[in-house]
Amino acid sequence: MNVTPQKVLDRLADVLSPRGVALTGADVLSEIVVNGDKVFFSINVEASEIRAWEEVRTHAEAAVRAIPGVSVAMVALTAERKPGSTAASSPPRSAQGIPHVSTHRTPQNPASGSPMARRADIPGIAAVIAVASGKGGVGKSTTALNLALGLRDLDLRVGLLDADIYGPSIPRLTGIREKPHLNDEKKMVPIGRFGLAIMSVGFLVEEESAMIWRGPMVTSAIKQMLRDVAWGELDVLVVDMPPGTGDAQLTLAQTVPLKGAVIVSTPQDLSLIDARRGLAMFRKVDVPVLGIVENMSFFQCPHCGTRSDIFGHGGARQEAERLGVPFLGEIPLHMSIRETSDSGHPVVESEPDGPHAAIYRAIAGRIRDQLQAATAAA
Numbered sequence: 001m002n003v004t005p006q007k008v009l010d011r012l013a014d015v016l017s018p019r020g021v022a023l024t025g026a027d028v029l030s031e032i033v034v035n036g037d038k039v040f041f042s043i044n045v046e047a048s049e050i051r052a053w054e055e056v057r058t059h060a061e062a063a064v065r066a067i068p069g070v071s072v073a074m075v076a077l078t079a080e081r082k083p084g085s086t087a088a089s090s091p092p093r094s095a096q097g098i099p100h101v102s103t104h105r106t107p108q109n110p111a112s113g114s115p116m117a118r119r120a121d122i123p124g125i126a127a128v129i130a131v132a133s134g135k136g137g138v139g140k141s142t143t144a145l146n147l148a149l150g151l152r153d154l155d156l157r158v159g160l161l162d163a164d165i166y167g168p169s170i171p172r173l174t175g176i177r178e179k180p181h182l183n184d185e186k187k188m189v190p191i192g193r194f195g196l197a198i199m200s201v202g203f204l205v206e207e208e209s210a211m212i213w214r215g216p217m218v219t220s221a222i223k224q225m226l227r228d229v230a231w232g233e234l235d236v237l238v239v240d241m242p243p244g245t246g247d248a249q250l251t252l253a254q255t256v257p258l259k260g261a262v263i264v265s266t267p268q269d270l271s272l273i274d275a276r277r278g279l280a281m282f283r284k285v286d287v288p289v290l291g292i293v294e295n296m297s298f299f300q301c302p303h304c305g306t307r308s309d310i311f312g313h314g315g316a317r318q319e320a321e322r323l324g325v326p327f328l329g330e331i332p333l334h335m336s337i338r339e340t341s342d343s344g345h346p347v348v349e350s351e352p353d354g355p356h357a358a359i360y361r362a363i364a365g366r367i368r369d370q371l372q373a374a375t376a377a378a
Helices: 005-012 047-065 140-152 170-174 215-227 247-255 269-284 315-323 335-342 355-377
Strands: 033-035 038-046 072-080 128-132 158-162 191-193 196-200 236-240 260-265 289-294 327-330
Touching: 005 033, 005 047, 038 047, 047 072, 072 215, 128 140, 128 247, 128 269, 140 158, 140 170, 140 196, 140 236, 140 260, 140 335, 140 355, 158 170, 170 196, 215 247, 247 269, 260 269, 260 355, 269 289, 269 315, 289 315, 289 355, 315 327, 327 355
Parallel strands: 038 072, 128 236, 128 260, 158 196, 158 236, 260 289, 289 327
Antiparallel strands: 033 038, 191 196
C-alpha cells in the first residue's frame, strides 16, 4: 500500500495537542516527507511548551507507525523561542531523582540540571565509542568500519552505527542494499554483515536523496537509531560520527555514557586544526579520548615501493604527544584500502592476512585494552 503525505495527515488529525486541538489544525507541523515506507516530519512548538508536547510527539509517532505500509516513522520535536520571549524556568530537580546507571566515571559528577546527567546506558551494550573527525574527507567512515572489524577479530561482539546523518557512507562501504525490518516490539533490527550488527540512516533513504534536516531532526534521528534498534548483546558499539562538532556529537555525548572517542586525522596541518576542535569538544563533555589515528599517513608505490609523504607525516603523532592522548597508529594511503572500500568488501574482511588488516587490528587492540582498563578501574 502506497503511503502518501495526505494519509499521514489524515491519521494525525486524530492526535490532539495539549490544548485539545487536532494536530493538523495546530499550525505546528513541518512538511511531511515520505520516502517509500519511511515517514519524516517535525512538530515545531514554542520553547517554553516543550515538555507539554513530548507526549504529543510520542502519540504522533505511534499513530504514523500504525499506518499500513509504514515501517519507520521519525518525528522530531523542534523547540524554538519566539522573538521577545524568554524561556520558562524549569523547576530544580534533586540529584536523588536522577538514576546513576552508567559505569563511566567522569572527573566530576554532572549537576542535576546538566544535560550530562541525562545519560543512560543502552540495554545490552557494554561500551559505546565514537569515531570522529573535525573535518570531512579524512577517511573516518572507512576507519570506523575496519576498526569495528578489528574489534570483531579480537573475539568481541561488535555493532556499527552510521550516525553520519548528512552523508551516510556505511551502506556503500559494506555493500548493503537491503532495508531493516521491525521486530514484534516495533524496533528496527540491525542488518548483519561480516559478523557485525549494522545500522545506518542510509538504509532508510535512497543513496542520492538529499538529507536536508534541521538540528532537532538530526537529534531525534540519532536517538532513535540508538534506542529504537534491537542491538542485542554487544561488547562494543562503534558509532561513525558526522564530521565537526555539532548537534550529532552533542546528542551522543549528552544521552549515552560514551566510554571514549577516537579522533581520525590526516597528517596535514589543516586537518590537525580541526582534529583539535573535535578533541576539545569531547573533553569538554567529559568523554575520554582513546587516542588519535593518523589516516593517509603515507603513500607507498605498489610498483616500485617508493614512499611519499603526500600530506606530510607524523603530524597526528606529534599532536597526540602535545595534547597528552594516546597515538593509536598510522594507516597508509593505499589502493587496496580504497578499492575494497568502494566495492563493499572492507580490507580487514577481504584481505585478513594482509598488512593493512594487521594495522587496523593493532589499533583495535589498543582501543580494547583501554576499554578493559577503564572497566577495571570503574
